[in-house]
Amino acid sequence: MIRKFAPAALLALAACSTTPVQEPPQISLETMQDVTRTLSSDAFEGREPGTPGGTRTTQYLAEEFRAAGLQPGNGTSWLQEVPLVEITSSNFAPLTVGDLQLEHGSQWVGVSYPQVERTAIADSELVFVGYGINASERGWNDYAGLDMEGKTALILVNDPDYAEEGLEGPFNGRAMTYYGRWTYKYEEAARQGATAAIIIHEEFPASYGWNVVEGGWTGAQAYADTGDGGANATDMNGWIQADAAREIFSAAGMDMAEMVRAASQPGFTAVPLQLDLSTSFDNAVRRFSSNNVIGVLPGTQRPTEYVLHTAHWDHLGRCGAPEDEDQICNGAVDNATGTAALVALAQAHAAAGPTARTQVFLAVTAEESGLLGSEYYGANPVFPLDRTVGGVNIDALYVLGEAQDVTVIGGGKSDLDSYLATALAAQGRSATPDSAPQAGRYYRSDHFSLAKRGVPMFYVKSGQTLVEGGSEAGEAAYLDYNTNRYHAAGDEYSDSWDWAGVMQDLDLYFRLARALGETGDWPNWNAGDEFRSIRDASCASASTGC
Template identity: 45%
Template sequence: MPRRAVPVALLSAALSLSLAGEPAFAAAAGTDRGPAPAATADVPGGGIVADNLARHLSVLASDAFEGRAPTTEGERKTIAYIAEQFAQAGLSPGGDDGGWTQAVVLERSAIVGPVEARLHVGGQTRALANGEDIAVETLRPGARVALSDLPVVFAGYGITAPELDWDDYAGLDVAGKLVVVLINDPDFEAEAPGRFGGRALTWYGRWTYKYEEAARRGAAGVLIVHETEPASYPWATVRNGRAGPQYDIVRADAQTHHLPMRGWMQREVAVRLFADAGLDFEAEKRRAQQTGFRGSALGDARLDIAFDVQRERVTSHNVVGVLPGASRPDETVVLSGHWDSFGVGQPDASGDAIINGAVDNATAIASLIELARVFAAGPRPARTLQFIALTAEENGLLGATYYAANPLRPLETTAAVLNMEMWSPDGETRDISSWGNGRVSLERDLAAAAAIDGRTWSPDPNLEAGLFYRADHFAFAQAGVPALTIGPGMDQLDGGVEGGKAARADYFAHRYHQPGDAFDDSWDMAGPTADTRTVYRLAAALANTGDWPQWNEDSEFRARRTVSDEARRNPSR
């Protein structure tokens, strides 16, 4: 897609901010779309303006912002722009020490030089090309990974779930070995729902869980077999996500928490590996889906892998603004979205290497800025609204995880977190959706907010993708705060559900986490505008009610919230 030019005056105003996010408060100049429309709080729905959303998108997703990778010049430009826009909207700084940012200290690791990987099996040796055959990384402390003659074992889906009477590691010693595991969980391809509840992805199916479980068992490394459908994204997404630096929050137990090496393996490589070990990959996968599966060595397979790592402690930033509540300022409703993308990756067929992250997730940050404007211009809500542009979502929800561990406002008096992700520029829809099966009252609140404008709420139609575990609200949910990630619906006014499905499939196949995710003047902003309006209605309702959203009875987060409810009711205890 062609890139939209960034107005020089607007960009220079944004760049007048320091890394700490302190604004110069210079008014941004007009753009090629004209100056920002005046506040229109009297317009139904808060006066969400499509041109405002497009203007913010054109800046944040431009090549000048270099793909918005954390700790790069792209970050400096991004947090400067967001802070400036928050200030112009009328928010107050809500970050560290009265500033606009919260410092998020991260461990950064980057592979330097070549990755040398060789697989020995059945008397043959094959080199594995990083980025093509495998895609690897490490977060464990150290300047070099050098693993040789690692026995290779197959551990099915790599799951230990005592409550389901399931253990892929039963009787299998993986200490000091390379573990090959399948993506997703055993029910994804099953003919009927089993112990994992059907095709909807569970926490056990997430790659992050598989790494953590293997590390707990002392494995030297894990390679997850990539298959597009159960992963819900193509190999290009895996490759691009590991082509640049990796990040983690600072951990005292990093040496034991992280594997020495982890990554992914192309399906074709796995098929050949199994065949060389005298096994049929598809037959072994079917066996791994059955109760009582037991893992085993993959013949005489051994792996050698070595690469150098540059490690450093770096600081990224969440950008935080607040609109103090009129009557209950100590209670908080959070509006959030992540500002980061992947920076500069591998060139695509056109030679473009900048992963601009227009849909993912400049659309949500544009909405966050516009919501700040309309709320600040209108009647002050009872509860405080906190606007957080989060960092390092693409590296494992790290900005949200850091905030949840170091909240700037108490979590027990945070009523709800409304996170936004990936509005669609493919036309307005009759519905709006949320990610995963949230099992929280906020889903019902979202449906009520959508109905005000004659829209509906649609449950996530793709539960097998596990999106509930892949967005920033999850970090807040783990801390007990009722939280939801809101995304676009799929029932297009012009095209229906089939049109929505086709547009979404095309995006994930050709643009998601790839250089093609770039802003275009031809985008239809009616969809993001309608979705932002629905979020406005939901946030306004939550900020003005005295009720406290709750997790459903069957939610795994309910018990944690019960503790914070008690702390809120009895603050002296």
């Protein structure tokens, strides 16, 4: 299909680039509408990986990438197979800690990462390890002097300074770092040799209630199949409700509030609680596969240097209750819009002509299951990460009309800030920082799988201050979507949507990728950032590139 194009503003490259400013092609509104409408139709059944709807999605995207003017990104193939494993646990014994018996679901949840038929933990010594952080660049090690072999780590959620009002502190104050994410805490406990890791849930530092934990950590759990059967993970990872944790500390003769205060201070020493932990449950293991979809626009001067565009194509599939008339979660905003943006941006870059560096368009699978497609790509990159300059992640474009600003998630972390400032100045827009930095949103979308391996990534969301109605209208619109449509059957395409704000955002993404594609610079993380040493080591190991 030949699509008409909507207006876009002039391209302004980042100040660090010596390439002259050029007029970009027009980015196609019709493409955005067509692809979003198609992907969120019932014919795609909610785009769940491992289903016919998921397969239909990857086939459609490969054809759209081809039609946009891209070349296959994985050799001669548009696809990168992503092996997945699903583990469904059942028959939970209580979590026994000393004389306490805690009820599964209401007081604790636990899952197996290893692909085993039964998980059994018997008389594992429980050790309170504070925030479970080992960060040499910040002079912090909660595991100093510990041998965790056979033991269970009891861990606090978030960072030691999350309660600060501002953004100053050993772990950036209110703004969560990577060390505050539950994924890091489980990974570090496994590196320390722990048998199990349990995080204490508290609503404010977690940024969600216990109902979210109970709902998300019971039932089937999907993981990227790494091929080792989960051998490098702990036997069990889980959460415990805060009141239950207070009971455990009390049984150990300690006050939880005092222990939290102690763990928040530099030099904290982990505390064995003199209590043993036991539980068991059965696991049903199912293996299946899905695909990332990859297209490229090869560079003209430095084709082995890469700029990434990422968005997840998947959604929840059929998620309504059996009695619901509409059981399909179509995921129109989340993330048919972001996936459509990959196609529209690919068209625009192809029409503008290749940049000096190669532009990569990566539609990843299984984000809703825990960033699994991007994690698999990060662990098995088609294009070397030490040759990947950086990129833009696009996750849920809110169709709210034009905005005066954009929301910057993870600002202040890297050299990418200067590129963003230049692009926003050209648009006449401003940057609004994350309104809930303690939530750690930078670590909750697909760019994180690249960032934690050292690749600087933009995560810029739709604006909060609308041209029509200001911040109040923006806040009301976000609340309406998150309350009534997010991860629900109501997230459906509408012909009445006002796309003006989305097209603003696409113009911004185009500018950012074009600047990275033309500059000869290699953006890095700021000094002291948790990813800086990873990028430095990656660059040092390469003979060329960064």
